Amino acid sequence: MTDSASRQLLARSHRLGADRTVTNFGGGNTSAKGREIDPATGDEVDLLWVKGSGGDLATLAEAGLAIVRLDRFRALRRVYRGPEHEDEMVAAFDHVQHGRSGAAPSIDTSMHALVDAAHVDHLHPDAGIAIATAADGEELTRTIFGGKVAWVNWRRPGFQLGLDIAAIKESSPEVIGVILGGHGITAWGDTSHEAETNSLWIIRTAERYIAEHGAELPFGEPLEGYQALPAALRGEKAAALIPHIRGLVSTDRTQVGHFIDSEVVLDFLASSAHPRLAALGTSCPDHFLRTKVRPLVLDLPTDATVEESIARLTELHTAYRADYSAYYQAHATPDSPPMRGADPAIVLIPGVGMISWGADKKTARVAGEYFVNAINAMRGAEALSTYQPIPESEKFRVEYWALEEAKLQRMPAPKPLATRIALVTGAAGGIGKAVAKRLAAEGACVVIADLELEKAQAAAAEIGSPDVAVGVSADVTSEEGVAGAVRAAVLAFGGLDLVVNNAGLVLARSLFDTTVADWDLQNDVMAKGSFLVSRAAARVLVDQGLGGDIIYISSKNSIFAGPENLAYSAAKANQAHQVRLLAAELGVHGIKVNGINPDGVVRGSGMFANGWGAKRAAVYGVAEEDLGHYYAQRTLLKREVLPENVANAVFVLASADMSHTTGLHVPVDAGVAAAFLR
Template identity: 70%
Template sequence: MTVPEQLIARSNALGADPRNTNYAGGNTSAKGAVTDPVTGVPAEVLWVKGSGGDLGTLKESGLAVLRLDRLRSLVDVYPGVEREDEMVAAFDYCLHGRGGAAPSIDTAMHGLVEAPHVDHLHPDSGIALATAADGAALTKECFGDRVAWVDWRRPGFQLGLDIAAVKAANPQAIGVILGGHGITAWGATSEECERNSLDIIRTAEEFLASRGIAEPFGPVVPGFEALPEAERHARAAALAPVVRGLASTDQRVVGHYTDSDVVLEFLSREKLQPLAALGTSCPDHFLRTKVRPLVVDLPSSAPVEDVVARLKELHAEYRDEYRAYYERHAVADSPAMRGADPAIVLVPGVGMFSFGKDKQTARVAGEFYVNAINVMRGAEAVSTYAPIAESEKFRIEYWALEEAKLQRMPKPKPLAGRIALVTGAGSGIGKAIAVRLAAEGACVAIADLNGDAAAEVAGEIGGVAVTADVTDAAAVQAAVDATVLAFGGIDLVVNNAGLSISKPLLETTERDWDLQHDVMAKGSFLVARAAAKAMIDQGIGGDIVYISSKNSVFAGPNNVAYGAAKADQAHQVRLLAAELGAHGIRVNGVNPDGVVQGSGIFAGGWGAQRAAVYGVEEAKLGEFYAQRTILKREVLPEHVAAAVFALTGGDLTHTTGLHVPVDAGVAAAFLR
């Protein structure tokens, strides 16, 4: 393998195991010779994981490539630690060729250390030693002189110089523990470097296990034990919209729920409050989890309404404290204060809610706090947990380089941060709506009576699948609960589930009537009721969209049950728009003409029935519908999806109670 191929293989192997490093945490590098295409002379270059990449999924395109001679020449122009941020811009002048990733702040560490291969990782065991009050002594006890200690220093050029000096002074060492931060290891070959990294990580794990006390978090506090799973999840579903609404005070966020044993055990212990108040230490951790979490201080058995009330009090206190934290440390050129809401909310007996701009960011924030719990456990097992100072956390959180990274992020999509539930989304119109909403940035729950179809669509768009019969109130509530547990809440509901039976009046049975009204009239009511409860609890508004039909206003033959059910849906739009507007919830409808292509309804017999009514071949039914319209165009599922997006994408903020025709122009269905 080439040197870059060896580096990618090593990075992927290390990143695949969460014991070694967390998602997007750490970086790796390799040095080697290439031929300079300009001079034809060999040149030594550094391949290093670029800014923002993830080791487990790293590809060659995620590497930055720099001329090693130019990078090391920066030592001669280094202006000192007070101006070391200027060195990051200088990395651009050391790049070899075009393309590749942007160099990260840790580039100097990899380039200045005299070793062909270098790994910098954030393993829980290594950070536990790094954050122990007597970490230097414990590192000596654990490793002897095989691993050296480096005092805390913010990542940057000076840290690279520090580590290079420590390595030069300790030729027998295979790596270092970085105070408050993580580990760095090196090797003459890629295999040796990986072996040394794993040696440090596993040796630290064994040391903590053999040397540590049995209950580092103290005893269980009576009343704070984990609730039984069913009760725990029901309470989490009830609390999630409230918690997400509070966490979205400054900016709408997506949530993630975690109730792993690691989390629940920490929440039940005596040291929960004092340890949580200390916050995390590794920069990768607190940049995602904020300086500390919000911790509910009520027992597991407290009534939900009491927990909600306490959450609101604690949230107000958290915002005040975060603002005070900012004001304590901000200087004249600090970036403006970002959101003051918590990224991590801990509820004893229930679990952890983590938040971010999208689902992945929310999930990763939760994973990082689990890492932090493991770090605290390890440090407390052998010593006292002593993270870096609050002032140092602020310097990194409001670092100009971090702010520049945020400014480089692409503009969010229109529905970024929105959470949608679409019923009947396993095929046809519902699937098209789900696909469009996901493409516009929404997190989407796919609900369908056909669970396999829902799972297939969810797999295509990265959503979650819910098997749901909309005629069953319990099943509808379960679908809403599944949505809020998956994403933290709910913002956008599309009542699309439907079916149709085309018969003359005298042939329409009570069962035909009841079935269609149960699915479309009753089903829409049940979904809207359950979703509106969650939206009201969130307190940040929302959208409910009904996929009605032109038949809600157009009187066609042999269609009494379907047309009446659609008219019921159409009036629900008006009624709920009037009622829910006070909560910022907009309710609108879409009235399509017959959508033949891709439709589960038409494929299930409705197409044949309608074709018989109109005396045309079933295969030409779409053409027939098109020819009776003003525009002579066939309506497709994506046209309905476009109307849903138009209603919910952010431009029609003052529109509610509206029905949008998507029928290519049917004069008899004009709204008057």
């Protein structure tokens, strides 16, 4: 592809994909046709560059484009045996690619290759889907667009749909695009600019028509008792419900959550039409592939108590699983893939909001965004007509399609800590930051908790996007502060699985120089702080019913009696015994509690940098810059302990390989004989 054509296609894709009124994250595809020299023959060949399977238009790169030989693709007409044999064409796509194509062609490649236009856009705009899912969508298409846009009855994406659109383009030169029944829009042009202009004209024309002609209350009158709670109360109720919901929706496999309490969701749930519309579910394939055929909706008013809501959600979840199993059994054929799980992906709580679920935070977030798009489409359809999604039999044909199964099989194996949500205290630097980095690298979602919010947020940003890590403020000496940090973790990722009690400080003084304030501060942060964090986190872990891990970063000082360090060492000994006590108490819930006893970690440690290093160096009679070397030389292995060494131990304790270990203290001290466990 010429540099100019490539830049135009990618730039157009980025503009269209960046506007969520135009298409969803990961949804839609764009293409361009052109000629290049075939290096195998030296002849010019006609090629198609089209967004491949997966990826997102807003961030599409050249490597995300599939490259197809147009002559070979169009020759597939000769071997195509009709709609009932659509799946045969998926395998045929492997034989029409040109060179080392960057991405696998998606099923939508057919409409791009077969339509005789240099540039084609296929998009999922809310307004376009509103027309596409209206009961009288075909008539609305004629009314809204005149003869410039044609209607295509619902057909599962594939070769036949491409033939259908190509026939419209060939027979009606005045047509610039189509409304795909139940699905979205496709538009084209002779230039990249013309295709983009036509796409946006269809979308904006639909938006204006809905705004000017739509009903004032498309979702009907407000439903008494279902109004939104104030923001603070929404957060509190959501945080109380989410652990129980996570336990329910993780029946088949553990999931991560995303909480949305936007006005769009709250208004929908406050409307009289929401039970009917939610039961109909989503329609666009990109929607229901991520949201499932329908959400689980709590059918209680806003003032229902947490206890009442939990009891009802448990009943509804049982019914949901039975209904989904019945849906699968009703439509499955002998060659259908096995059922992938019967738990909901979307849970709606009137007055509170929506919790979407997935295999990771990004998947959960995108599922929630898609359901918001579906609500917008429902609103537009109801404003002009009646919302009428595609039949469930057709949803099943897409959800359990061979192509979708193949796409799932191509996904990389999950990392060891995938779906696990970790809260690490004192994690803006030093050991805590190293632990957070390692956990995130192994697939966990991480909440960086630290006394200073800005530092916590900076550390989280260094680790990754908010889909991977978030920073929160946490004063571990405050019951309210700890509760807030745990609540923030639950709202950020939908639960909690792993807690690392790392927050600490040291004031190294002799017995006579240790003040009551010194004693209280160190015990408040480490002994009391660990107790508060463990208690608040354990409530979430128990509510979820999924087990979990609590790990204490104690110290070799919990065993080793060193000079002039009374308050710190006593607090660490308190932490060490908390490990044993909580392991004994929480084991019945499947919660493991273990500890790690590091030697002095000098490099990268905030505590050593804040003056403690100089004081310990003075006690041992060495220069401060030599303290790490001094500590290493007193060990059996003669190795300095680094924050990463402690992080490695945390990962091991949290991994599946240590599923039967609790109440253990792991020395990470390079071998300090005086601190041997006995």
